Amino acid sequence: xxxxxxxxxxxxxxxxxxxxxxxxxxxxxxxxxxxxxxxxxxxxxxxxxxxxxxxxxxxxxxxxxxxxxxxxxxxxxxxxxxxxxxxxxxxxxxxxxxxxxxxxxxxxxxxxxxxxxxxxxxxxxxxxxxxxxxxxxxxxxxxxxxxxxxxxxxxxxxxxxxxxxxxxxxxxxxxxxxxxxxxxxxxxxxxxxxxxxxxxxxxxxxxxxxxxxxxxxxxxxxxxxxxxxxxxxxxxxxxxxxxxxxxxxxxxxxxxxxxxxxxxxxxxxxxxxxxxxxxxxxx
Amino acid sequence: xxxxxxxxxxxxxxxxxxxxxxxxxxxxxxxxxxxxxxxxxxxxxxxxxxxxxxxxxxxxxxxxxxxxxxxxxxxxxxxxxxxxxxxxxxxxxxxxxxxxxxxxxxxxxxxxxxxxxxxxxxxxxxxxxxxxxxxxxx
Numbered sequence: 173x174x175x176x177x178x179x180x181x182x183x184x185x186x187x188x189x190x191x192x193x194x195x196x197x198x199x200x201x202x203x204x205x206x207x208x209x210x211x212x213x214x215x216x217x218x219x220x221x222x223x224x225x226x227x228x229x230x231x232x233x234x235x236x237x238x239x240x241x242x243x244x245x246x247x248x249x250x251x252x253x254x255x256x257x258x259x260x261x262x263x264x265x266x267x268x269x270x271x272x273x274x275x276x277x278x279x280x281x282x283x284x285x286x287x288x289x290x291x292x293x294x295x296x297x298x299x300x301x302x303x304x305x306x307x308x309x310x311x312x313x314x315x316x317x318x319x320x321x322x323x324x325x326x327x328x329x330x331x332x333x334x335x336x337x338x339x340x341x342x343x344x345x346x347x348x349x350x351x352x353x354x355x356x357x358x359x360x361x362x363x364x365x366x367x368x369x370x371x372x373x374x375x376x377x378x379x380x381x382x383x384x385x386x387x388x389x390x391x392x393x394x395x396x397x398x399x400x401x402x403x404x405x406x407x408x409x410x411x412x413x414x415x416x417x418x419x420x421x422x423x424x425x426x427x428x429x430x431x432x433x434x435x436x437x438x439x440x441x442x443x444x445x446x447x448x449x450x451x452x453x454x455x
Numbered sequence: 456x457x458x459x460x461x462x463x464x465x466x467x468x469x470x471x472x473x474x475x476x477x478x479x480x481x482x483x484x485x486x487x488x489x490x491x492x493x494x495x496x497x498x499x500x501x502x503x504x505x506x507x508x509x510x511x512x513x514x515x516x517x518x519x520x521x522x523x524x525x526x527x528x529x530x531x532x533x534x535x536x537x538x539x540x541x542x543x544x545x546x547x548x549x550x551x552x553x554x555x556x557x558x559x560x561x562x563x564x565x566x567x568x569x570x571x572x573x574x575x576x577x578x579x580x581x582x583x584x585x586x587x588x589x590x591x592x593x
Contacts, residue, residue, distance in 0.1 A: 232525055232581055234574045253516075255528035256546040279547055290507060295544070298503050298512065299528060306524070331506020352506070 173268040173443045174201075174406065175247060179275065179391060180436035181206040181317045187431055192218040193415030195227075198407075198438055202249070202263060203227065203241045206277040206317050212239070235259045237277045238316075253303040258296060258316075260303035268443055271399065272307050274300050276316035278326075286325070293318070293326030293333050301355075311399040314357065315439060319390050322361050327392075330354035335394050337362035342397045357394035360408055365389050371410040375435045377425045391437045399441075407440030474538045477558055478502065478513050481532070484562065485515070488575075495521065495579045498529070510535055517575065521582040527574060530565050546570075 178200045180191065188210050195203060208215075212229055219241065220226040230240040232251040238259050242249045248264040258276040265271070278292050296314075304310050314333070320326045327335045330349045335357040336342050342358035364371045366387075374387035393408065412420045412435065419431050426435050478500055485498035501514045510533050517527040534541035543550040543561045550565075552558035565571060 232519075232522055232578075234527055234577055236570070250523065251525055253526045253528070287507075291505075294505060294507055295512070295531065298514070302501060302514075302526075306526070329507070349506075354506070 173265045174440060175263065175265045175268075175271065175403075176200050176407070176438070176440045177202045177204070177273065177313070177315055177393075178436055178438050179204045179206075179315045179317070179393075181277065181391065181432060181434040182208050182210075183428065183432040183434065184209045185430070185432055186210060188215050188218040190414035190417045190419065190431060191215065192221075193417060194411060194436060194438075195219055197415060198411075198440075200438075201243050201246045201265070202261075202273065204259075204275040204315070205239045206237060208239045210239075215239075215241070230259070230261060233259055238275055240275055252306055253299060255299060258299055260299065262307055265443075269311065269402065270307065270309065271403070271441075272303055272309070272312040274303065274312065274314045274316075276314065276318060278317070278319045280319050289320055289324065290326045290329060290332055293320065293324075293329075294331055297331070297333050309398070310355065310396050311402070312396040313393065313399060313439070313441070314395075315393040315437065317391050317434065321385075321388050321390065322359050322365065322392065327359065333357055333394065335359035339397075339400065343400075345397055356397060358397060358400065359392065359394050360405055361389050361392045361394075364408065364410060372412060372420070372424060372435060375410050375437060376433060377428075391434055393437060393439045400446075403441045403443050404446035405439070406442040407438060409438050410435045411438055475555070476538050477532055477534065477541050477552075477555075480555075480558070480562070481513065481515050484566070488517075492575065492579055495519065495582050496575055499526070505533065508533075517578065519578050519582050521586055522578075525578075527578070529571065529574075 176199055178194055182205055184207050225243050225245045227241045228244055230242055230249055230251060235254045237257045240259055250262045252262050253260040260274045263271050263273045276296055304312055326332045330347055334354045337359055339358050342356040346353040346355045366373050374389045375391035376388045378384055378388055379386050419435055421427055426433050481500045489497040497518045499516050499518050503512045505512050512531055512533045514531040515529050517529055519525045530543055530545040532541045532543050540553045545565050550561040552561050
């Protein structure tokens with residue numbers, strides 16, 4: 173079985189057509205939008221034109237910052253735990269085992285001091301741990317606009333998100349600091365960072381700060397090693413077009429004004445072990 | 456063994472009255488919420504040590520038993536080893552409370568905000584709709 177998730181911070185722009193094109197092109201099962209101002213009815217009308225596998229809004233969710241949709245015919249969804257900037261859903265793809273999917277949109281770093289950013293990540297890690305305790309497993313995926321780069325303390329410190337770029341290191345499951353175990357995330361976004369990929373150098377372009385590295389990878393997907401025991405990452409890309417709609421300028425940067433200042437993030441998981449060749453490449 | 460010194464502890468701990476902790480106040484408010492929503496929405500308080508600072512974090516979550524114990528994290532408070540001061544983290548806002556009076560004032564601000572009211576009433580509606588659906592099916 174497979175599960176395809178699309179996350180996109182749409183920058184409050186009316187991009188329903190582009191969203192629908194991405195969903196159709198990549199056969200998306202779970203769609204999560206940040207900063208979306210598109211009313212549910214309008215978006216669902218774009219997503220479900222004569223579809224035999226229509227989308228629905230994730231039940232119960234009261235989160236103001238995120239709008240999450242799914243295909244009930246492909247995946248069962250239950251909201252487990254949420255807050256102002258995160259939603260944890262139990263997702264059960266048809267004929268498959270349950271996965272915990274945590275969707276998040278953390279505050280923007282431009283307006284936050286570094287210590288606060290680490291703290292936000294730490295608070296999110298506590299929410300994830302509580303959602304995992306409620307679900308009774310750690311087959312967890314975190315996807316969203318974390319508003320910090322993969323090398324930020326909020327991503328790498330053990331008491332924050334504890335995310336390593338190495339699958340082999342993550343397979344140890346946790347690291348112990350001062351006698352306390354902290355569970356690892358594997359962060360595959362490092363593989364997409366910079367020029368040596370078929371994707372853009374990052375998901376977000378920002379040059380208003382003299383210390384900026386211009387391209388940032390603030391939109392990320394992190395996976396627990398326990399999820400990778402039974403599933404593998406089949407697809408992880410930053411799309412630059414949605415059907416015939418280009419999401420980038422001729423310079424390759426996000427069309428911030430007309431589309432969004434962020435590019436979407438597409439993750440495809442497939443149940444079953446990964447082939448040895450892919451695994452060696454990934455480590 | 457006979458002691459050669461006298462006790463330097465002047466406080467009678469058995470008779471000292473501890474200051475009511477912020478967590479106790481949160482638990483009491485959770486009970487009031489449960490009563491005032493007719494048992495549809497309650498709340499829980501979970502405590503965690505913060506690895507970054509050593510402080511304690513107490514998370515106040517709305518809980519809806521009819522929705523398989525769905526939880527919504529409304530706010531959290533953090534503080535040191537003494538009851539006060541504490542900081543209330545509510546959405547992107549932070550409210551610092553130096554004492555019990557300021558803490559109560561901060562909680563009133565959170566509990567009575569339009570956003571909180573809307574979330575709780577929405578959850579009550581979803582819970583009632585779900586219960587109705589289950590009744591009609593069964």
